Amino acid sequence: xxxxxxxxxxxxxxxxxxxxxxxxxxxxxxxxxxxxxxxxxxxxxxxxxxxxxxxxxxxxxxxxxxxxxxxxxxxxxxxxxxxxxxxxxxxxxxxxxxxxxxxxxxxxxxxxxxxxxxxxxxxxxxxxxxxxxxxxxxxxxxxxxxxxxxxxxxxxxxxxxxxxxxxxxxxxxxxxxxxxxxxxxxxxxxxxxxxxxxxxxxxxxx
Amino acid sequence: xxxxxxxxxxxxxxxxxxxxxxxxxxxxxxxxxxxxxxxxxxxxxxxxxxxxxxxxxxxxxxxxxxxxxxxxxxxxxxxxxxxxxxxxxxxxxxxxxxxxxxxxxxxxxxxxxxxxxxxxxxxxxxxxxxxxxxxxxxxxxxxxxxxxxxxxxxxxxxxxxxxxxxxxxxxxxxxxxxxxxxxxxxxxxxxxxxxxxxxxxxxxxx
Numbered sequence: 001x002x003x004x005x006x007x008x009x010x011x012x013x014x015x016x017x018x019x020x021x022x023x024x025x026x027x028x029x030x031x032x033x034x035x036x037x038x039x040x041x042x043x044x045x046x047x048x049x050x051x052x053x054x055x056x057x058x059x060x061x062x063x064x065x066x067x068x069x070x071x072x073x074x075x076x077x078x079x080x081x082x083x084x085x086x087x088x089x090x091x092x093x094x095x096x097x098x099x100x101x102x103x104x105x106x107x108x109x110x111x112x113x114x115x116x117x118x119x120x121x122x123x124x125x126x127x128x129x130x131x132x133x134x135x136x137x138x139x140x141x142x143x144x145x146x147x148x149x150x151x152x153x154x155x156x157x158x159x160x161x162x163x164x165x166x167x168x169x170x171x172x173x174x175x176x177x178x179x180x181x182x183x184x185x186x187x188x189x190x191x192x193x194x195x196x197x198x199x200x201x202x203x204x205x206x
Numbered sequence: 207x208x209x210x211x212x213x214x215x216x217x218x219x220x221x222x223x224x225x226x227x228x229x230x231x232x233x234x235x236x237x238x239x240x241x242x243x244x245x246x247x248x249x250x251x252x253x254x255x256x257x258x259x260x261x262x263x264x265x266x267x268x269x270x271x272x273x274x275x276x277x278x279x280x281x282x283x284x285x286x287x288x289x290x291x292x293x294x295x296x297x298x299x300x301x302x303x304x305x306x307x308x309x310x311x312x313x314x315x316x317x318x319x320x321x322x323x324x325x326x327x328x329x330x331x332x333x334x335x336x337x338x339x340x341x342x343x344x345x346x347x348x349x350x351x352x353x354x355x356x357x358x359x360x361x362x363x364x365x366x367x368x369x370x371x372x373x374x375x376x377x378x379x380x381x382x383x384x385x386x387x388x389x390x391x392x393x394x395x396x397x398x399x400x401x402x403x404x405x406x407x408x409x410x411x412x
Contacts, residue, residue: 045251
């Protein structure tokens with residue numbers, strides 16, 4: 001597309017720089033923005049620079065936060081003895097939305113991936129040892145993805161955690177609730193049979 | 207989603223205010239922005255405010271433009287005797303991308319739509335009469351959509367243009383090139399038969 005305006009071209013270029021946004025969609029979004037008040041456009045723009053300038057890493061768990069300590073770590077009603085290890089803030093939000101987990105998190109900021117040049121020192125791992133040395137943590141839950149990289153990271157952390165007197169668990173894998181067995185992959189189905197549980201537990205939820 | 211950061215929440219809210227962008231997608235886009243340099247984020251944000259502050263309407267055709275007269279109207283190599291009437295800049299870009307039209311445009315900024323409260327006075331119609339009074343325009347081409355509103359607008363303009371000594375035409379409607387007849391709607395197919403043309407014209411392109 002050959003725009004009759006450099007201003008539009010730059011706005012479309014920037015919008016299309018977002019992943020999954022093509023140039024036609026970008027133009028549609030930019031024209032929609034143009035229809036708004038100047039104040040609204042300014043607020044739209046400011047949100048992203050304000051985020052970039054103001055966002056911090058929580059000094060305890062490593063999650064994105066407005067303050068030095070994030071609201072989850074700062075919440076004294078939460079159970080500081082249980083720490084769930086996740087890859088990023090999206091996993092935190094996903095678990096939080098279940099309202100079933102009352103412990104704290106440790107956000108790695110990724111997983112070990114030699115192909116992408118991501119080693120243990122690139123992740124928020126050192127501060128995990130510091131947390132465990134504090135002695136308050138009694139259980140660490142692995143909630144990393146079941147990819148090669150996720151499994152590698154879990155195993156690396158498992159070895160790191162071993163010296164501490166801490167229980168290590170992993171979230172349950174199995175057939176999703178509502179899914180039909182015939183559509184499940186063999187690996188998940190096999191695991192759900194091998195890791196079967198007493199029926200009373202399954203209906204009791206615990 | 208209950209964000210642990212007001213900065214992220216505001217950025218996600220703003221991103222999700224774009225049409226067709228849900229909150230999960232918005233979060234994904236915002237986190238991708240966060241991974242960029244401060245300079246890049248600033249450039250991203252600035253593009254939209256700069257556009258809103260700097261964009262003008264071309265005083266001749268009404269198209270969005272950086273200057274008082276848009277590059278198309280300012281291009282003396284273009285044929286000023288033919289004016290194509292379109293709804294918005296997206297239609298201009300679509301026709302320009304064919305590289306087959308060398309005339310000028312007149313951008314209405316919408317179509318007459320009583321249901322949406324859009325009357326003739328809300329559109330860039332008055333300046334069309336001024337252009338025709340100039341005497342240089344010999345043909346006006348209607349390229350508005352074939353909706354009720356588009357057809358109404360074309361007819362309204364047709365009546366307005368009648369007093370001027372100007373040829374009025376409309377873009378050809380028919381079966382799209384490459385489309386199969388069995389999948390065409392009856393209206394388009396009927397029109398393409400009624401408005402059939404000599405075979406020599408169809409292959410000659412003129």
